[in-house]
Amino acid sequence: MTTDVQPDLLAMSQRERDVLQVMQTVCDGKRTQAEAARLLKRSVRQGRRLQRKLEDDGDAALVHGLRGRPSNHQADPERRRQVLRAYRQSYRDFGPTLAAEKLAAEGLPVGVETLRRWLLAA
Template sequence: MVLHIMSDKELSRLEVLRDLSAGRLTVSAAAELMGLERRQVQRLAKAYQAQGATALISKKRGQPSNRQMPETLKSQTLAIIRERYADFGPTLAAEKLREVHDITIGRETLRLWMLEAGLWADRQKRRGRVYQPRYRRECVGELVQVDGSEHWWFEDRGPQCTLLVFIDDATSRLMHLQFVQSESTFAYFNATQRYLEQHGKPIAFYTDKHAVFRVNKAAGLHGDGMTQFGRAL
């Protein structure tokens, strides 16, 4: 037993042809309902009488499209993109394929191939997370950014060390600079004390996620959640 699958359009035409065969519709009325010419309706009606409902099923169903690209061309194209144009988008990759490799592929076709092969991400996936901007504070001393930068500050004239920096958020002014051996709790204690002696206490310090300022280990979250630096402040 062969199972035939019909589309909604084909099922609708089948109902019209049944009514036409039963004399409930004229050829003109059937043509209007199906959106066809009278000759097309007559041809369909003749095929329906000879073959039944299967005459209405498209002969192209299940067959590859005449416009479908050969699988070998697809494989070759994707191999070239992986090797030479992995960081290109579909539009630029299509241009390079045409200019350099004499391969002409439509941009949309190439985009679908690259999506399928994982060589391109759609707009939603490429769009990064949007962060709300943090606006500068209005007054000097309202917020002070604290950070450390390890570098060969003295080139070969001295050992590698860390520069601790205190920057006023409102004015971007360097409030305090201090070279230390490493970015440690005691180094920040000393630098913060000097800052407070020179400029007084700010409303808040703004720091990164360094272990001096934040508890980053899960095992340490069972306490008060503060580091030694936080307790000292």
């Protein structure tokens, strides 16, 4: 099985497909915005916003904007490599809390939980 997606295909979660199905009935005039909002457990205003986006941008409007892209809050991969390299060279026997303090003193500040996550993933 291959995970390649054709350019004309749109990957959607089940929730997004459900929203699309309900909003499509609104666009077709078979359901009111208020009914759709109640079904989707959103406000009528959000229903109007979704309908407008769907009419303007098509089905892709319902897919999250960061789908297939890295998080906006993701750390720089080079900085991550530097921190892990310094940890392995000097602080291998330290726990994440003490190591984070020592790394910060060395000029490589990193959060304790971030360091813990990186160490578990490495």
